[in-house]
Amino acid sequence: MGALMAIIYGGLALMPIFVGGTDHLMHILIMILIWGVVASCWDLIMGFAGIFSFGQVAFFVIGAYASAIVANKFGIPPIFAIFVAGGITAAIGVLVGLPCLRLKGAYVALVTFAVHMILEPFLKGPMGRAIGTGGSRGILTIQPIEIFGFAFTPDHKVAVFYLTLVLAILCSIIILMVIRSFWGTAFLALKDSEDFSASLGVSAFKYKLAVFALTSFLTGMVGGFYGHYVGMLSTRMLGIDLFVTLMIMLVIGGIGHFPGAILGAIVTVTLNEMLSPLGSYRPLILGGLVVVLVLFLPDGVIGLVRRFFNGKSKIQEADA
């Protein structure tokens, strides 16, 4: 896991040498890093913790808005605002997780998806305007992140890229540590036999809530970072097509095959960019793609690779 992660991020880190001059390609690389973290968080929730959360994009957007509002209204420097945003998102995550994480999978999926569905009317409506979401216009000016007087604006794509890379690596290390820690073992046990592990004193609810809060925090923080990078926000991100795009990353990477989700992000963001000339046919293709991929690529790219190296991979998996 760790080695593959190092290779992926190492490869990405070298990319600006080749495409550093092209702003558009640098933007794609930055988005790959951002979505890679969001997809990895989702993978941690769904693939490892077994929580059917469908609120990942919602948490991303909550974090983005929270960070922008905190920075704009209270004048908190953006570099701290993204952590505040992470905290706010985690609090909302716990609030949503408390009533439903004890229940079965479909409940969690639907409640978290309902959060996604009501977020748009909330942000556009009177309540949202009252806290400064700008209604249906969105937030048009968000100050960039500044460190020691250097502003990471979209004009300095290479600098932003490396800052994103640092953030992405930090988040991925945290995710990796969780998977390898006592928590990860607990989730493995819960997945194999919930009753038996409960009898040994593994509290499913406690760990699920903790992981839900942690991934909400990371997702919200990355969302905040995204907001400060692009400089404006609207509720358009809450469209189903972005949600499905994120899902494609997970399916291509393989659910529960960290760091496959990062690979999935590389493939999907690139693919999505290539599809954009197709206009309104793009979401149509994305939707069809999910159906095909779920049916014919059960364990994602990582699964394919593992199956290719058959017996050997089993031992490696046991080690990891």
Next chain:
Amino acid sequence: MLIEYVDVFISGMTNGSVYALMAVGLTLVYGVSKAFNFAYGSFFSLGGYLAWILLALVGIWGGYISVFLVALPLLMVFGYVTEKLIVAPLRKRSDWEIKVMMLTLGLALFMDNLFQVVFGSRMKSLPPIVDGVLEVGDLVVSYQDVVIFILSISGILAFRWFLNNTRIGMAVRAVAQNPEGARIVGIPKDRIFAATFGISTVMVGLGGVLLAQKYFVSPSGGWDILVKSWVITAFGGMGSIRGGLYAAFILGMLEAFVGYWFGMTWVLFALFGVLLATLAVRPQGLLGKWG
């Protein structure tokens, strides 16, 4: 003033009856096969578009009666084939529950955009199923509301009769109670799964035909319906048809009155608040069993 409240009440009753029909369809599939269909809202739009094609494009003879005769069997076939083609192959896998949700979500995006490409983003309206109003003193009730109410309630009653009195219905209940046991006594489990999926498609499609004449058909109008059906199902109790009925009327009323007093934007918040409160206090819903 009082008359206005009665109007709101009637609107709540009408919508509630259609919601009940659709919620029962949703809980049926989940109760029998544990598959959750995220494309349920798109099936609702499909029903609306089918009716629009038949009435406005084809100009079918016989009006709505012909629409029901043509569209409902088509929806049944569509649901059955969809289950067989894309849901059933997933059942063999260990993580199939989440895979079904992801796949149907992709299907929903696909269908919504297909509607958009084929029919355009402009909303389609359908003629009312019957014209005219019933006047009792100051009170005005449109026959349309009455017929919608009667049709949805008969749909639910017909479904209950089917479940309790026919051999297929009994097989459906057997599979819901104990899939292994049902297989041992020779019930073709896979076909029952596909059949329930088809039946639920008919129910939500019928809901689409009925509601499309009061509101509109639009490519992404189904998401609201998905969330509402789900909230009703969870509120009433998974797998309990009676609970779903009560819940649909309670939430239909809540929707009508919240919409009347505070405006339609607050309806989703109200529904979501009720759902979270219910799950916190009574996780199994009004009449549901645990789990």
